[in-house]
Amino acid sequence: MTENVVVLGAGYAGAGAVKTLQSELDDNARLTWIADVDYHLVLHESHRVIRDPDVQEDITIPVEEIAAPSTRFVEDEVTGLDTDERVVELADGEDVDYDYVLVALGSQTAYYGIPGLEDHSLTLKGLDDALEIHEAVVEASREATRGDPAQIVIGGAGLSGIQTAGEIAEFRDNHRAPLEIHLVEALEEIFPGNDPEIQQALRDLLQDAGVQIHTDDPITEANDDVIHFDEGEPLSHDVLVWTGGITGQDALETADLEKEHNRVNAGANFQTSNERVFAIGDSAVVDQGDRPAPPTAQAAWQAADVAAENINRAIQNRPLKTWEHKDKGTVVSVGDKAVAHGVKPAFGLALPVDTFGGVPAKNLKKAIAARWIADVSSANRARKAWPSL
């Protein structure tokens, strides 16, 4: 009997799993890959496009470079998952049957019910978003003057917000654009939940780049030209970018699975409350004991291999593997600079310093992205992309 294996999403989780499934599955299985775009986006470098749209060439990898000839690729939007009938529902095409499905649809932006925020802000969850922010920043710079600079406000100082602020600062310097950049965070520190050393190092880099940081005051309302805070003075904006949170995809709303805010609960073997549905990456809350795996590219990339192997094991009625997320450290860019923290190179070797910046951090950031591009596509493509990373 032929088993239909379907992978949803072409991010780190989906593309990584497709690569592994193509080598793991035997002739009795048929692989279908569904995504709403026909490329893999190196999302964790998408902020570079805000400074320079040409970078998009280097961080989008056509699915043909990833999918084997035997893999059927369907470009369509997933609108639902019917676990009783075992079908994936699509916006345009015919429903796709599955025996096993891997949910790897990533996340969408959370607005936490803050009045006006969704209507008056741009966000960064894909290539089109990055291009839209670029256009908005260019337009705002055109209309501004040195005496009356355009106000660019970024809400949320996590990975996306910090790196977005850094790129806009770099754009301002390269084009001598009259821009004032503000990074706004509800919690006490930027890069919340991370080590104080990297928080401070990032704060220093952002301040050196002329980004004004506002912390410890949540946004309570957004209008088309101003945001209001719980305590502080309102802040006017010409461009508002919101990167302050993620939630699960609407497409999973009606799926009969255990979920938290549309992110699917999965065990450490990636199986969900339905044994034929596996979930990884940002669209899953993967059990790792005390707290779930973080919603990062690093975690999605690590998980993809094991999830693919477990689907193959499920088909063969073999016991599933348990995955343990390994934190290999963090590298965050602020324009052309970067800070690394807690980096654990191969073979368990410890570095003499926990937090470092300069050329080593900058090159490490490039090397991580290049390594992923080489893994998912080819060393040639990674080499070509290197200057953009």
Ligand SMILES: Cc1cc2nc3c(=O)[nH]c(=O)nc-3n(C[C@H](O)[C@H](O)[C@H](O)COP(=O)(O)OP(=O)(O)OC[C@H]3O[C@@H](n4cnc5c(N)ncnc54)[C@H](O)[C@@H]3O)c2cc1C
């Ligand atoms: C600007 C930015 C910087 C970041 N920096 C870092 C970093 O430095 N380090 C790090 O580890 N992480 C970083 N992250 C987080 C990281 O990018 C995510 O955690 C990672 O992309 C999650 O991978 P994923 O495969 O689960 O989801 P995604 O990469 O988001 O992929 C989801 C896929 O599903 C597709 N899709 C979505 N909805 C549908 C639908 N309804 N139908 C069909 N297809 C659909 C999408 O097109 C996409 O192909 C950053 C994120 C951003 C936005």
